[in-house]
Amino acid sequence: MGEIQKASGADYSSVVKTTVMLADLKDIKKVNEIYAKYFPSPAPACSTYQVVALPLDAKIEIEIIATLKA
DSSP, X not given: OHHHHHHTTXXXXXXXXXXXXXXXXXXXXXXXXXXXXXXXXXXXXXXXXXXXXXXXXXXEEEEEEEOOOO
16 A cells, blocks of 8 residues: 555555455454554544455455545
């Protein structure tokens, strides 16, 4: 995520919304700990879902929406 943002001239402070998909919702505590390192308060809006499966048997997938400066 960070490298894609950097290539577009953005950074984590540009993120306004994230969607986190977890293979196991029991991992939410650990995810929140890591999330806080990248998104200090106030963090962007976030939706979190448990899903049946993710590509390549991943445990987590994160989608972001960020603003770009003109």
